[in-house]
Amino acid sequence: MRKLALRDEILLQVDKPARYIGNEVNSVMKQKEEVKVRFCMCFPDVYEIGMSHLGIQILYDMLNQWDDVWCERVYSPWTDLDAIMRKENIPLFALESQEPVKEFDFLGITIQYEMCYTNILQILDLSNIPLCAAERTEEDPIVIGGGPCTYNPEPIAEFFDLFYIGEGETQYRPLLDLYEKHKELGTSRRDFLMEAGKLPGIYAPQFYEPVYKEDGTIASFSPTVEGLPQTIQKEIVMDVTDTYYPMKPVVPFIKVTQDRVVLEIQRGCIRGCRFCQAGQLYRPVRERDVEVLKKYAVEMLKNTGHEEISLSSLSSSDYSGLEELVNFLIEECKERTVNISLPSLRIDAFSLDVMSKVQDVKKSSLTFAPEAGSQRMRDVINKGLTEEVILKGAEEAFRGGWSRVKLYFMLGLPGETEEDIRGIAELSNKIAAVYYETVPKEKRNGRCQIVASTSFFIPKPFTPFQWAKQNTKQEFLDKAYLTKQSVMEQLNQKSIKYNWHEADASVLEGVLARGDRRLAMVLLKVYEKGCIFDAWGEYFNNDAWMEAFEECQVDIAFYTTRERGLDEIFPWDFIDCGVTKEFLKREWLKSQEGVVSPNCRMQCQGCGANRFGGGVCYENKN
Amino acid sequence: MKIRIKFRKYGSMKFIGHLDIMRYFQKAIRRAEISIAYSEGFSPHQIMSFAAPLGVGLMSNGEYLDIVCREPLTMNGTQMKEAMNQVMVEGVEIVSVRALPEDAGNAMASVAAARYTVCFREGYEPDFDWKSQLEKFYQKLTIPVIKQTKKSTKELDLKPSIYELFVREENGQAAIEMLVDASSAGNIKPGLVLEAFYKENGADGLEEAALLITREDTYGDRGTGETHEFVPLEDFGEEF
Numbered sequence: 001m002r003k004l005a006l007r008d009e010i011l012l013q014v015d016k017p018a019r020y021i022g023n024e025v026n027s028v029m030k031q032k033e034e035v036k037v038r039f040c041m042c043f044p045d046v047y048e049i050g051m052s053h054l055g056i057q058i059l060y061d062m063l064n065q066w067d068d069v070w071c072e073r074v075y076s077p078w079t080d081l082d083a084i085m086r087k088e089n090i091p092l093f094a095l096e097s098q099e100p101v102k103e104f105d106f107l108g109i110t111i112q113y114e115m116c117y118t119n120i121l122q123i124l125d126l127s128n129i130p131l132c133a134a135e136r137t138e139e140d141p142i143v144i145g146g147g148p149c150t151y152n153p154e155p156i157a158e159f160f161d162l163f164y165i166g167e168g169e170t171q172y173r174p175l176l177d178l179y180e181k182h183k184e185l186g187t188s189r190r191d192f193l194m195e196a197g198k199l200p201g202i203y204a205p206q207f208y209e210p211v212y213k214e215d216g217t218i219a220s221f222s223p224t225v226e227g228l229p230q231t232i233q234k235e236i237v238m239d240v241t242d243t244y245y246p247m248k249p250v251v252p253f254i255k256v257t258q259d260r261v262v263l264e265i266q267r268g269c270i271r272g273c274r275f276c277q278a279g280q281l282y283r284p285v286r287e288r289d290v291e292v293l294k295k296y297a298v299e300m301l302k303n304t305g306h307e308e309i310s311l312s313s314l315s316s317s318d319y320s321g322l323e324e325l326v327n328f329l330i331e332e333c334k335e336r337t338v339n340i341s342l343p344s345l346r347i348d349a350f351s352l353d354v355m356s357k358v359q360d361v362k363k364s365s366l367t368f369a370p371e372a373g374s375q376r377m378r379d380v381i382n383k384g385l386t387e388e389v390i391l392k393g394a395e396e397a398f399r400g401g402w403s404r405v406k407l408y409f410m411l412g413l414p415g416e417t418e419e420d421i422r423g424i425a426e427l428s429n430k431i432a433a434v435y436y437e438t439v440p441k442e443k444r445n446g447r448c449q450i451v452a453s454t455s456f457f458i459p460k461p462f463t464p465f466q467w468a469k470q471n472t473k474q475e476f477l478d479k480a481y482l483t484k485q486s487v488m489e490q491l492n493q494k495s496i497k498y499n500w501h502e503a504d505a506s507v508l509e510g511v512l513a514r515g516d517r518r519l520a521m522v523l524l525k526v527y528e529k530g531c532i533f534d535a536w537g538e539y540f541n542n543d544a545w546m547e548a549f550e551e552c553q554v555d556i557a558f559y560t561t562r563e564r565g566l567d568e569i570f571p572w573d574f575i576d577c578g579v580t581k582e583f584l585k586r587e588w589l590k591s592q593e594g595v596v597s598p599n600c601r602m603q604c605q606g607c608g609a610n611r612f613g614g615g616v617c618y619e620n621k622n
Numbered sequence: 623m624k625i626r627i628k629f630r631k632y633g634s635m636k637f638i639g640h641l642d643i644m645r646y647f648q649k650a651i652r653r654a655e656i657s658i659a660y661s662e663g664f665s666p667h668q669i670m671s672f673a674a675p676l677g678v679g680l681m682s683n684g685e686y687l688d689i690v691c692r693e694p695l696t697m698n699g700t701q702m703k704e705a706m707n708q709v710m711v712e713g714v715e716i717v718s719v720r721a722l723p724e725d726a727g728n729a730m731a732s733v734a735a736a737r738y739t740v741c742f743r744e745g746y747e748p749d750f751d752w753k754s755q756l757e758k759f760y761q762k763l764t765i766p767v768i769k770q771t772k773k774s775t776k777e778l779d780l781k782p783s784i785y786e787l788f789v790r791e792e793n794g795q796a797a798i799e800m801l802v803d804a805s806s807a808g809n810i811k812p813g814l815v816l817e818a819f820y821k822e823n824g825a826d827g828l829e830e831a832a833l834l835i836t837r838e839d840t841y842g843d844r845g846t847g848e849t850h851e852f853v854p855l856e857d858f859g860e861e862f
C-alpha cells in the first residue's frame with residue numbers, strides 16, 4: 001500500500017484531506033523503476049478547480065498510454081496546508097506516488113489565467129525548485145508551461161525552462177524522446193533545453209533576449225544562440241477525431257467544479273469576436289466526428305459512473321452535428337438516468353426544445369451574451385447578435401414558460417460612450433417588457449427576473465484589441481455606477497438585477513496579460529509578500545501588489561492604459577498563432593469604423609489560419 | 623428487491639468523509655452496472671441508504687448500505703459483489719452482498735450497536751497504566767460525561783451504553799475493544815469513552831490524533847427490548 005506524504009495528524013487537521021491523497025478512480029499507478037520519464041502535471045490552483053480541467057485529463061491519459069512514461073498530478077495546496085508545509089518543511093508531492101515533485105524529470109504547469117501566476121511560484125517554492133530557471137541545476141525537473149497564457153509567456157518566462165505553445169497532443173512524444181536520448185548520453189541540462197527549443201512549438205526562453213527602446217517598448221527580440229527559431233509556431237492537431245481522448249478520466253472523491261463527463265465537440269470558433277482571445281488562438285475550427293462522440297459518451301459514462309454529461313467548445317451552436325448529438329444524448333441519458341448539462345446555446349426553436357426536455361423550465365434561465373449594450377458597440381466588437389434576435393428569442397422562451405434571463409456584458413470596450421453603457425439597462429428593460437407583453441397576467445409566476453452582469457474588458461494578446469487602451473480603475477467603477485444608475489431609471493427596474501465585477505483584479509489581469517519580462521521582478525516581490533491564490537477574492541491582496549509595483553518601479557499604466565502604436569513590437573510577437581498580425585490590424589481598423597466581419601462559414605476573412613491545411617477553411621472544398 | 627451491501631474502508635480511504643463515500647458509491651454502482659432502482663420525479667436519484675456514518679479518520683471492517691434493485695435481477699449476489707469489487711479503489715472492499723426480506727427495516731434505522739478497536743498511535747500512548755486500569759474503569763456503576771452537540775451540552779451516563787469494554791491483542795500490540803450504542807438516539811463515539819477513561823485516571827486532555835480507530839462491525843438488535851441480542855447487519859439478509 002502507498003505511504004502518504006502527509007501524516008495522519010496533518011490530514012485530519014486540514015480542510016478536505018481528499019485533495020492530497022490521490023487514489024481516485026482511474027488514476028494511474030505505475031512502478032517508477034519501470035519507466036524512463038516521470039512527469040508531474042500541475043494545475044496551479046486548488047484541487048477542485050484543477051481537476052475540472054479537460055486539457056490536463058487529455059494529457060494525463062496520453063502520457064500514461066506510453067509505457068516509458070508515468071504522469072502524475074499535483075495541485076496548489078490550499079492555504080491551510082501551505083502554511084503547514086512551510087512550517088514543517090514538507091516538500092510538495094505528486095498525488096499518485098506521493099513522492100516529492102523535485103524527484104521528477106518534468107514538471108508541466110498548465111497556465112489558464114493570469115491570476116494564478118503567484119501560485120506557480122508557490123508550486124516551485126514548495127517543491128524546492130529554484131524559482132528562476134537560470135538557477136536550476138541537473139537535480140531539478142525541467143519546468144515546462146502550457147495553456148492559453150503561454151501565448152504571452154514573457155511575464156513568467158524567467159520561471160520556466162520551456163514553454164509548449166499550442167495543443168499538447170503533437171510534440172510531447174518527440175520532446176520526451178529527445179529527453180530520453182539526452183539522459184542516456186548524460187548531456188547537460190542546458191544542451192537539452194537548447195535542443196528542445198528547436199522542436200516545433202517549443203520555446204526555450206532563456207536563449208532569447210529582448211532589447212528595449214528608450215520609451216520602454218521593444219526594439220527587438222531574438223535568440224541569443226544559433227540554431228533557435230526567430231518565431232515559434234503554435235502546435236495544432238488537425239484531425240481532432242483521430243487523436244487522444246481520455247476514455248477513463250479520473251473521478252475525484254470530492255465534488256469538483258466539473259463533476260461530470262465532458263465531451264469536447266470541436267476546437268476553435270468561427271465567429272471572430274474582436275475581444276475574444278480564444279476565438280483567435282484556436283483557429284481554425286475543427287469538428288470532432290459525431291459518431292465518435294456518441295461512442296465516447298457511452299464509454300466515458302460507463303467508465304466513470306458520472307451522473308451528468310456536458311459538451312464543451314466555444315460557440316457550441318455552430319457545431320454541425322449538434323442536433324444529432326444532443327438528440328442521441330437525450331435518449332441515451334434517459335435510459336441511464338444521467339443528466340445532460342447543456343452548454344450555452346443560441347436561443348432558437350431547437351435549443352428551447354432541448355432545454356425544455358432536460359431542464360426544469362421554471363427553475364432554469366436563458367442566457368444571452370450580447371457583450372455590449374448598443375448595436376453600435378456590438379458592431380465594434382463584431383458580436384453578431386442583434387437586439388431583434390435577442391427579443392425574439394426571449395419572446396419565444398417566455399411563451400415556453402421561462403421567466404428568468406441572464407445577460408452578460410462588458411464595460412470598458414474600445415470607444416465606448418455613455419450611450420453604449422445605457423444600452424445595457426435599456427436592453428434589459430426591453431426584455432422585461434417583452435415578458436409582460438407576452439405572458440398574460442394569470443399565467444405569470446410573479447415578476448420575470450433579468451440578471452445583467454458586467455465584467456471589465458481586458459485587452460488580450462492576439463486579438464484585434466491588442467492595441468487598445470484599457471480603462472483605468474476609476475473609469476471602470478464610474479461605468480459600473482452609470483450602468484447601475486441607468487438600470488434604476490428603467491420602467492421595469494424591479495425586474496432587473498445588476499451585478500458587476502471587482503475592478504482591482506481586472507487592472508492587474510490587464511498588466512499581466514500584455515506584460516513583458518520586466519514583470520518577473522514584480523511577481524517575485526509580491527510572492528515574497530505572501531500573495532498566493534490571487535484568483536480568490538478572499539486572498540487577493542491588491543495593496544501588496546501595488547506596493548510591489550512601486551518598489552520595482554514598474555508603471556502599471558505602461559501596460560494597461562497606454563495606447564499602442566500600430567507598428568509597436570509586442571512581447572508576444574515572436575509567437576505565431578496562425579492568425580497574422582496583418583489580419584488583426586485590419587480587424588482593429590475595421591472595428592474603429594464599426595464595420596463587422598462575417599464569420600468563417602459565411603466568408604473567409606483571410607486570417608492566415610488556413611495555412612494549417614484543414615478545418616473550416618477547407619470545408620466543402622475537398 | 624432490497625439488497626444489503628457490507629464493505630470495508632481502510633488505508634487512505636479513511637480520509638474520505640461520509641457524504642463523499644455516498645457519492646463514491648453512487649458512481650461505483652453505475653460503473654458496475656448494477657440495476658439499481660431510482661426515485662420518481664424530475665431529478666430521480668438512486669434508492670440507497672447508509673447504516674451509520676463513519677467519521678473522517680476512522681477505518682472500518684463493517685460498513686453497510688442498502689439499495690433497491692429493479693427486478694428481474696441481472697446478477698446474483700456473488701456476481702454483484704464481484705462486479706462491484708472490479709470497480710473499487712484500493713481502500714474499499716465489498717465483503718458481502720445479501721438479499722433482505724421485504725419487511726426489513728432500512729440500514730440506518732436498524733443500527734443498534736457498533737464494535738470498535740482503538741489503538742494508540744505511536745508516541746501517543748497514555749502515561750498511566752491503561753491496560754490494568756481499563757477493567758476497573760468499566761466496573762464503575764456510572765460513568766458520567768459531558769456530551770457536547772452543536773446545540774447543547776448535556777450530562778449523560780455512559781455506562782448503560784457500553785455493552786463490552788476490554789483490552790486485547792491487535793498485531794502483537796495491546797488494543798482496546800468496545801461494543802457501544804450506535805443507534806441514532808444514543809450513538810456513542812469511542813473517543814468519548816476514552817476521554818472519560820483519561821479523566822478518570824487524571825490524565826491530560828486526549829489529543830484527537832492519538833487514537834487509531836477501526837469500526838469492526840455494525841449491529842442490529844434482535845433482543846426483546848429488555849435484553850439485547852446484537853447481530854451483525856449482514857445477518858439480516860441472505861445469500862442469493
Ligand code: SF4
Pocket residue numbers: 283284285599600601603604605606607608609610616617
Ligand atoms: S482562414 Fe478564413 S476560414 Fe480559415 S479560420 Fe481564417 S477566416 Fe476562418
